[in-house]
Amino acid sequence: MKKQLFTIILSFCLYLGLAQQKSISITIDDVPNTTKYQKDGFTPVLLNLLDSLDVPFTIFINEDKILQTDAVNRNKELLESWIKTDKALIGNHTYSHPRYSEEGFKSFVKDIEQGENLTRQYAAKYNKGLKYFRFPFNDIGKDSIQHTQIREYLKSKDYIIAPFTVESSDWMFDFVYQHYLDNGEVEMAKAIGEQYVEKTIALVRFFEEMTKSLYGRSVKHIYLCHDNAINADYLGEIITRLKHDDYKIVSFKESLTDPIYDQEDHYYKKWGISWLYRWMDTQEERVEWMKQEPDLSEIQDAYQQILEN
Numbered sequence: 001m002k003k004q005l006f007t008i009i010l011s012f013c014l015y016l017g018l019a020q021q022k023s024i025s026i027t028i029d030d031v032p033n034t035t036k037y038q039k040d041g042f043t044p045v046l047l048n049l050l051d052s053l054d055v056p057f058t059i060f061i062n063e064d065k066i067l068q069t070d071a072v073n074r075n076k077e078l079l080e081s082w083i084k085t086d087k088a089l090i091g092n093h094t095y096s097h098p099r100y101s102e103e104g105f106k107s108f109v110k111d112i113e114q115g116e117n118l119t120r121q122y123a124a125k126y127n128k129g130l131k132y133f134r135f136p137f138n139d140i141g142k143d144s145i146q147h148t149q150i151r152e153y154l155k156s157k158d159y160i161i162a163p164f165t166v167e168s169s170d171w172m173f174d175f176v177y178q179h180y181l182d183n184g185e186v187e188m189a190k191a192i193g194e195q196y197v198e199k200t201i202a203l204v205r206f207f208e209e210m211t212k213s214l215y216g217r218s219v220k221h222i223y224l225c226h227d228n229a230i231n232a233d234y235l236g237e238i239i240t241r242l243k244h245d246d247y248k249i250v251s252f253k254e255s256l257t258d259p260i261y262d263q264e265d266h267y268y269k270k271w272g273i274s275w276l277y278r279w280m281d282t283q284e285e286r287v288e289w290m291k292q293e294p295d296l297s298e299i300q301d302a303y304q305q306i307l308e309n
């Protein structure tokens, strides 16, 4: 009897331990970055990094990037390398990355379908499905009519809309990072890279606290970033830091098993905000939380300054 009780207590503790396990999945948009690929002498630096880290990740593809440089065949091979990687799940991110709210339903759907050609071909070759769809700019439409229309279409095509909980404006950090690298200001670039790591960790912690406050527990987070130079150089450090903070790096599929993702998206505007905000009932509640987010004004200012010069 004592032994039985002990086993019960032990399994309960184990369950609690598992339930408390913090986890996050890595999702990468705008794959493949063919411009950078060419610049790097046709070495897929980010893909190689992820391979070496041996963590699962999910990619969202824009096939028009194949034609962005003249090395079309090599670019196709690059896309194939991403898709065939064991640890990669794949998603459609449209062909040419338009804004749905501006593009309109018909033309947007055409772009989604155009974005499936090579991806489906390679996916079939490596026995993978193409289940996920992520909106460019996470723009799901300008009003509830556009939202409903595209949701129904995606459902009819068996696509799952890819959500995220955390992003850290990596594209903005990358823009400033690139600027310094192109100018040969390596130390400045390095400082931006370090700032990107710090702000990303701060944002993960912020959303962690937010979910604990809203849901009373840690949820399975999804991090959104891009196929760019700053991630090729710093995503490794971010993943190390996340592990140090007791995060398990899980697959996107695993993240989606968290029941929070079954909630309804109440946000009928075009802005690409975190799903944690979309699930809130009122705009007041969203704004209240947004005001508490870690400050990104330093990088925003640097970005603006470069644009203006």
Ligand SMILES: [Zn+2]
Pocket (backbone or CB within 6 Å): 029, 030, 093, 097, 135, 136, 137
């Ligand atoms: Zn994108």
